[in-house]
Amino acid sequence: MNKEKIRKIIKAITGSKKTVVLTGAGISTESGIPDFRSPGGIWSRFDPAVMSAEVLNRDPAYFYRKAVPMLEFFGEIADKKPNPAHFVLRDMEKDRLISSIITQNIDGLHTKAGSENVYEVHGSLREGYCMTCGKRVSFNLLADRVKNNEIPPTCESCGGILRPDVVLFGEELPACFNIAVTEVESSGLLLIVGSSLEIIPVGSLPDFAGRYIILNKGRTLYDNGAYATLDEKAGNSLKVIYNEIKNIEKRL
Numbered sequence: 001m002n003k004e005k006i007r008k009i010i011k012a013i014t015g016s017k018k019t020v021v022l023t024g025a026g027i028s029t030e031s032g033i034p035d036f037r038s039p040g041g042i043w044s045r046f047d048p049a050v051m052s053a054e055v056l057n058r059d060p061a062y063f064y065r066k067a068v069p070m071l072e073f074f075g076e077i078a079d080k081k082p083n084p085a086h087f088v089l090r091d092m093e094k095d096r097l098i099s100s101i102i103t104q105n106i107d108g109l110h111t112k113a114g115s116e117n118v119y120e121v122h123g124s125l126r127e128g129y130c131m132t133c134g135k136r137v138s139f140n141l142l143a144d145r146v147k148n149n150e151i152p153p154t155c156e157s158c159g160g161i162l163r164p165d166v167v168l169f170g171e172e173l174p175a176c177f178n179i180a181v182t183e184v185e186s187s188g189l190l191l192i193v194g195s196s197l198e199i200i201p202v203g204s205l206p207d208f209a210g211r212y213i214i215l216n217k218g219r220t221l222y223d224n225g226a227y228a229t230l231d232e233k234a235g236n237s238l239k240v241i242y243n244e245i246k247n248i249e250k251r252l
């Protein structure tokens, strides 16, 4: 790994009054969850034109008939475990090296790893809710109903239609996205981990950051404006950066 780049990144993190992290699907590939474009990833499993809020609202039964591969994919994600990259970020939060994590991931792995200040701006697979009365249900209950051919799955309280608590294609982001933008604006550093930054609006968060660093395998559209980039696996980069910071602290 490039030692000069690591030194530059460490200096930026330790010198920043407030560092916010943005993560994407790339941080979870080492947990066995494919990212957006890899074979077996979302695009190759179902059609984004159908898995949209517009289709769900217009024809819920059609949405759910087509949603079976998506729910299977979600079911596979739900069993996965955090990897070293998630645990390093948890430790960095405990040590006040970072103040919050904004994640595009729906896998809930930051929360499972023990991170506390997490903004899940694309929702999560823990729950679903009724589109009429808002009653919340576990995601598993919703998926089981669909598996048992209850299409569309309905709310026990009011008979309304249940939906997963994830942001579908063409849908507005939850209110926590506005908080996430404010977090980035008020930070001195945005640390981006495992995201191509191609999904808007989250992918445009670097525009709100004074300074940003990208830890990603492969190039992103924002590389040219980055303070530093590291083209390595997230687990490796974060472990090296964190261990080096701890070593420096020990020597002081």
Ligand code: NAD
Pocket (backbone or CB within 6 Å): 023, 024, 025, 026, 027, 028, 029, 030, 033, 034, 035, 036, 037, 041, 042, 104, 105, 106, 107, 108, 122, 193, 194, 195, 196, 197, 198, 199, 215, 216, 217, 218, 219, 232, 233, 234, 235
């Ligand atoms: P993306 O697939 O567009 O980009 C992921 C990036 O991570 C790629 O550039 C890839 O080269 C890089 N990468 C892969 N493995 C890596 C590793 N081990 N270390 C470092 N980098 C690695 O992902 P995105 O930008 O997050 O956008 C995808 C969208 O799909 C998001 O909106 C997200 O909600 C959703 N999604 C989520 C999950 C999940 O919850 N785990 C999985 C797939 C897709």
